[in-house]
Amino acid sequence: MKYPKLRELKEAIISLFSRPYTSPFPKNGHKPFPGYRGKPVVDEDNCVGCETCANVCPSGAITFQDDPERRIRIIRRDYGKCIFCGKCEEHCITGKGVKLSDEIFDLSCFDRNEVVETQERELLICENCGAIITTKEHMRFIHAKLGPKAYASILNLNILNERLQLARSEDVAATIQDDLKRKDMFSILCPNCMRKIQLKTLL
Ligand code: SF4
Ligand code: SF4
Known part of the structure; x- marks a missing residue:
């Protein structure tokens, strides 16, 4: 015959008459330790x-x-x-x-x-092929991070132009065709479309 283990029995009896270890949630809010x-x-x-x-x-x-x-x-x-x-x-x-x-x-x-x-x-969407470039906030963050160096990229320049309303993207978008031309470089284009124009101007 197996006898109950006395140590566990003692623990069980003590637990019956002692307060719970856990906090009474949600009555008392959880108090986390630092770095939790x-x-x-x-x-x-x-x-x-x-x-x-x-x-x-x-x-x-x-x-x-x-x-x-x-x-x-x-x-x-x-x-x-x-x-x-x-x-x-x-x-x-x-x-x-x-x-x-x-x-x-x-x-x-x-x-x-x-x-x-x-x-x-x-x-931020490519005005020629409709590809998603990223979000506008993401590009603004990159601009702020790079400072003037950001304008080494023509896409960044075009985004600045759009913000300053020097060239409104809706007007330009209406003129863009699949047959990209050099002038389309001043539109918001994804890197693929921008590469196509650059290749065409080189050939
Ligand atoms: S949202 Fe994802 S990455 Fe962030 S803490 Fe939860 S599991 Fe981790
Ligand atoms: S900015 Fe930070 S929180 Fe927001 S999507 Fe990017 S990684 Fe996530």
Whole structure:
């Protein structure tokens, strides 16, 4: 015959009359220790929609979808899939687009859709072939980072022209044909279309 282990029996009796080790959540809020990795929080002013965090997220919690018709990129963050690894914060190109908070238990819910967030960013689209270049905020971030060196790229110059309204992209877009001409260099073009023009002018 097997006798109950006395040590476990003693523990069980003590536990019956002692207070629980866990905190009464949600009555008393969770008090995290310093450096605790909780829910990532997006800073709308510093997230440029570059998709880097989606590429490094190991659990697939961050995804993005481009909608060329509406000219927007939708970034979807599903915190039900997040493992709080901090890779998104670590690799964010602006260094401030997303930061892990100390909030985690407040994410508890019955409907997983409640812990999904989305952001929208305006797309930069090639005026000739319709290819998606990136988001406008991403290009502005690159400009700010490079300073005057950014204008070594004709695409960057054209974006600046568009912002200053020296050449309005809608007017130019109406004239662009598949048969790209040298003058089309002053439109917003993807690197492929820009290369085609450069090759033509060289030949
Ligand atoms: S700016 Fe940062 S948070 Fe925003 S999409 Fe890029 S990597 Fe992600
Ligand atoms: S903390 Fe990790 S799992 Fe969560 S969204 Fe960021 S990269 Fe993905």
